[in-house]
Amino acid sequence: MSHPIGRRAAAALVLLPFAGCGGLPAARAQRGAAALPDFADLAERVLPAVVNIAVTSEQRTEVPPELRGTPFERFFRDRRGRSRQSQGAGSGFIMDPAGLVVTANHVVGNASRVVVSLQDGEEYVARVVGSDDLTDLALLRVEARAPLPSVPWGSSAALRVGQWVLAAGNPFGLGGTVTSGILSARGRDIGSGPYDDFLQTDAPINPGNSGGPLFNTAGEVVGINTAIFSPSGASAGIGFAVPSDLARPIIEQLRAGGRVERGWLGVSLEDIEADEAGRRRNAGRGVVVAGVVRGSPAARAGLRPGDQVVALDGQRIETSRALVRNVAALPPGQTVQLSILREGRATEVPVQIGRRPAGQ
Structure with missing residues (x-):
């Protein structure tokens, strides 16, 4: 019985002739190989x-x-x-x-x-x-005797789909491991909670990688690896990371007070599809208030079921998830302006943001 590594090597040997015979010229193949990134310096710097x-x-x-x-x-x-x-x-x-x-x-x-x-x-x-x-x-x-090596935060918003990323961590207990790939997609909702906004990458992530950093090519942390999609339990080329732009303010709150306080309106929301939004005299998609919690900030502000939320402090709102995330990022006690459509008429409603109750 042949060893699996032997089979992989044989497959590689079969593919090699196509680099210089009947396909791409050798010079073009060499230029393509030279264009591939070398992560050695990056790994040495961040590990x-x-x-x-x-x-x-x-x-x-x-x-x-x-x-x-x-x-x-x-x-x-x-x-x-x-x-x-x-x-x-x-x-x-x-x-x-x-x-x-x-x-x-x-x-x-x-x-x-x-x-x-x-x-x-x-x-x-x-x-x-x-x-x-x-x-x-x-x-x-941790209490260390001397300053420890550290890595800086980067902007996940600046990362483009298709750009190279490097994942590092402790997969299967094998510490000091790095894997590379690209950013496959962004804004993924995997059903784990109301703030799902994951980066998707094909850099191999396995059990034990959870909590490890996802780096851009500048050595900045642009994500925190947290989940994989895999029928087998091992990497299937679909991994998810919390974006740094979401993680960094949360970590700063934990650093300052040990807990996170989130803004809260007290409404249940439904997304409006484009055709229905058109009938509501509003181009594109939108968000409609399905219910209002009694005694909540939304109730005190006079929001009603059926109100369509168009913008928050002038920022266009397209989905219920976007509204929930934007409100959650606001400090309790801050007053904001909600732009709404009520029975087809536009109006501005000031709302004082409340504190999200525990367990919600």
Whole structure:
């Protein structure tokens, strides 16, 4: 039986002749090869700031409902109801030389102990400064004896579909791993929450990469790797990262106060398709208020079901997701102007943004 690597090598040998025979001229093939990026310098520069994260969690097996109140309950508690430790691993990156580490919330979860390991083998017990489950982000702090290597934030908005990216992390526990690919798409909704706005990349991302950075070619963090789409559980060429422009203000809030405060209107919304929007005398798509929470900022401002939201402080609103994200980014207490259409007539409604209730 031939080894898998042997099969891949054989396939490569079959393809080689096409570079110089009957297809592209050799000179053109060489120019194409020269145009491919070399990530060696980039990897050498950023890897010292990429960390492995090991977590220990306490798990307690609950007594099954069918055993409660029976003679077997005590036996179960004595033999199986004790706390057990589970281990996990993920990735992260140092954003500040003072020891601030960004990772994914689902990596640290309810961990009782978090250990951050650097590429040079140094290990530090980390403290969770704060986390946000709605964007799956967490901020850790380690106490180091000297300034740590760090990497800067970049702008995810400046990244164009088709541009090269580099993912780094701890896939399958193999620390210090880099993979390359392109930005495949942006604005992906994968059904994980109301703030889904993921970058999609074909840079191989696997279990253990969660929380690790996605770099642009300048060595700036443009995303935090968080999920993959895969029937097998391994990389299928579709990975998702939280955009840096979404992550950075969340991390700054965690750094300042350990928690995230989001703006809130208190409405349920529905998207309007283009043809329906036209009937509402508004070109393009839009957002309609489906319901108003009693006592909410929207209710106090006089918003009604059926109102169509056109803009927020002059910024055009196209989808309900955009409105939710824009409002969430506002500080509670700030007053904004909602441009709405009510029964076909345009009007401006001032609304004082509230604080998003916990669990919503």
